[in-house]
Amino acid sequence: MLTPQPQPQADQRLRGALAGALLDHIDALTTRVVADIHAHSEMYASERPVSGPDLTAVCRDNLIRALEDFGGLPPTGDFEQAARETGRRRAVQQVPLDTVLQAYRRGGRVMWQAMTEVLRGWSEVAQDTALEVAGALWETIDRYSSVMADAYRMAQLELHHRQDTRRGALFEALLDGRGHDPVVAKAAAAALGVPERDRYAMVVAAQDPAAPPHPAPVLAAADVWSFWRPRAERYAGIVRIGPRAPGMLLGILRRHLGATAGVSPPFARLAEAGSALRLAERALRTLTPRSGEVAALDERLPEALLCEQPEITERLVAHYLGGVLSRPVEREVLLETLSVWLGTGGSAGRSAERLFCHRNTVLNRIGRITELTGWSPDSGEARLGWALAPRALPGPAADTDGLSGAGPV
Numbered sequence: 148m149l150t151p152q153p154q155p156q157a158d159q160r161l162r163g164a165l166a167g168a169l170l171d172h173i174d175a176l177t178t179r180v181v182a183d184i185h186a187h188s189e190m191y192a193s194e195r196p197v198s199g200p201d202l203t204a205v206c207r208d209n210l211i212r213a214l215e216d217f218g219g220l221p222p223t224g225d226f227e228q229a230a231r232e233t234g235r236r237r238a239v240q241q242v243p244l245d246t247v248l249q250a251y252r253r254g255g256r257v258m259w260q261a262m263t264e265v266l267r268g269w270s271e272v273a274q275d276t277a278l279e280v281a282g283a284l285w286e287t288i289d290r291y292s293s294v295m296a297d298a299y300r301m302a303q304l305e306l307h308h309r310q311d312t313r314r315g316a317l318f319e320a321l322l323d324g325r326g327h328d329p330v331v332a333k334a335a336a337a338a339l340g341v342p343e344r345d346r347y348a349m350v351v352a353a354q355d356p357a358a359p360p361h362p363a364p365v366l367a368a369a370d371v372w373s374f375w376r377p378r379a380e381r382y383a384g385i386v387r388i389g390p391r392a393p394g395m396l397l398g399i400l401r402r403h404l405g406a407t408a409g410v411s412p413p414f415a416r417l418a419e420a421g422s423a424l425r426l427a428e429r430a431l432r433t434l435t436p437r438s439g440e441v442a443a444l445d446e447r448l449p450e451a452l453l454c455e456q457p458e459i460t461e462r463l464v465a466h467y468l469g470g471v472l473s474r475p476v477e478r479e480v481l482l483e484t485l486s487v488w489l490g491t492g493g494s495a496g497r498s499a500e501r502l503f504c505h506r507n508t509v510l511n512r513i514g515r516i517t518e519l520t521g522w523s524p525d526s527g528e529a530r531l532g533w534a535l536a537p538r539a540l541p542g543p544a545a546d547t548d549g550l551s552g553a554g555p556v
Contacts, residue, residue, distance in 0.1 A: 158276065158280070161280060162280060163218040163219055163220060164218075165218065165265060165280065166217050166218025166220055168265045170214050170215075170220075173207060173210060176258070177206050178203075180253070181206055183254075183256070183257050188246060188250060190246055196240040196242065197240060197242060205233055209229055209230070210258070211224070212225075213258070213287055217284055217287045226291070230292075230294035231297075234296060234297070234298030234300075235301075237299060238298075238300075238306060247295065251288060252292075255285060314374070315376055317335040317338045320335065321421060322378075322421050323421060324422070325421075326416075326417050326419070335417055339385075339417075341387055343417050344415055345387060345388075346389055346413050346414075347388060347414055347417070348386050348396055348410055348412070348414070348427075349386075349420060349424045350382075350384045350385075351381055351383050351427040351430075352382045352404065352408040352431075354377070362382055362384055362404055362406065362408075365403045368403075369399050371391075371395075372387040383424060385417075397410060400441040404441060407431065407435075407437060408440075409428060409434070409443075410442065411423035411424070411426040429451045430444040430447055430451060433451055449538050450538045453539045463535060463536055464536045464540070467520060467529065468532075470520045477515070480512070481512055482537060484502060485516055487502055493524065493530075495513075516533075
C-alpha cells in the first residue's frame with residue numbers, strides 16, 4: 148500500500164491549503180493540464196486512440212486523487228485504484244508507456260505552476276517551505292506514476308497472453324482445415340499479422356533433445372516471419388516465404404535448425420495450411436528420427452509414397468532386393484554399386500569412375516545382383532523396383548540418384 152510520508156504539522160497544513168485551493172478550481176486546472184499534454188504529445192493531440200473527453204475525464208480524476216493524497220485531505224476515491232485504472236486503460240489502448248509517463252510529468256509540472264501562482268498571493272510562506280512543498284508534490288507524482296506503470300505492464304502481459312491464446316487457437320483452426328471458412332481465414336490473418344494470400348510453407352520439426360528448444364529464432368535471425376505451435380512432440384510452423392525462393396527456407400533450416408524436419412511445398416492461401424501440414428508431416432516421416440535432416444516433400448516424393456503403405460513397401464523391398472539383403476557380407480557394396488549404376492543411367496563406365504574401380508567390376512556386381520534377385524537389369528520393372536526399394540531402407544543404402552533417404556521400413 149502507498150502511504151504518505153509524515154510531515155511537520157505546519158507543512159501539512161500548507162499542503163492541505165494548496166490542495167484545497169486547486170480543487171476549488173479543478174475544472175480549470177484539468178483544462179490546463181489537457182492543453183499542456185496536447186501541446187507536448189502528437190499522439191494525445193491527434194486524439195487517437197485517446198479521445199479528448201477520455202483524456203479530460205482521466206486527468207480530472209487523477210488530479211483529484213493526487214491532490215487529496217498530497218494535501219492529506221479526506222479521500223473521495225482510491226488513490227491507487229485510479230492510477231491502476233489509468234495504466235490498464237492506456238495499455239489496452241496501446242499508448243506507449245513512455246508517452247503516458249510523459250503526460251504524468253506534464254501534469255505534475257502544471258500542478259506545480261498552479262501552486263506557485265497560489266503561493267505568490269501568500270507572502271507569509273517562506274521560500275524554503277515552498278521548496279519542501281515542491282518536493283512533496285513530486286514524490287506524490289512519482290508514487291502515482293509508479294503504480295500506474297506497474298498496472299500498465301501487468302495489463303500488457305495479460306493482453307499478450309490473451310493475444311497469444313487467440314493466435315494459437317486460430318492457427319490450430321487453420322491446421323484443422325477450418326481455414327476454408329472465410330471468417331476463420333480473415334480472423335487468423337488479422338491475429339497472425341499476415342495477409343490471407345502470399346507465399347507460405349508449413350514446417351513440422353521434431354522436438355529433438357539435441358536441437359534448439361524452438362525453431363522461431365532461427366528464422367527470425369534471417370528476417371523470416373514464422374509462427375509455431377507445439378503438437379504431439381513436434382513443432383508445427385507456418386513460414387512466410389514471400390518473394391524468396393523456397394530453397395532459401397531449406398538452406399536456413401539445414402544450416403541452423405539442428406532438428407529433424409519436413410517442409411511442405413509452397414502454398415498461396417492461409418486456408419491451405421491444413422493440407423500443407425499433412426504434406427510436411429509426410430516429408431518428416433521419410434526421415435530417420437533424430438537424424439537432424441530437413442526434407443522438402445518435393446525432394447522425397449517416392450519415399451513419401453512408400454511411407455504411406457508400409458505393408459506394400461515391405462513386400463516391394465523383399466520382391467526386388469530380398470536376395471541381396473540376405474547376404475550381409477555382400478549387401479553394402481552391392482547396394483552402393485546399384486545406387487551409382489542407376490544414378491548414371493546404367494553406365495558401367497561412369498559408375499566405375501565414381502566407385503574407383505574397373506568397369507568389369509561394376510558389371511560383375513550387377514550380374515551378382517541379377518543372380519541374387521532373379522531380375523534382369525534390362526527389365527524396366529526391375530530398374531523401377533531397384534530404384535524404389537533402397538529408398539525404404541535406413542542409412543546410406545537409401546542414397547539413390549543423389550537423394551539421401553531414410554525410410555521407415
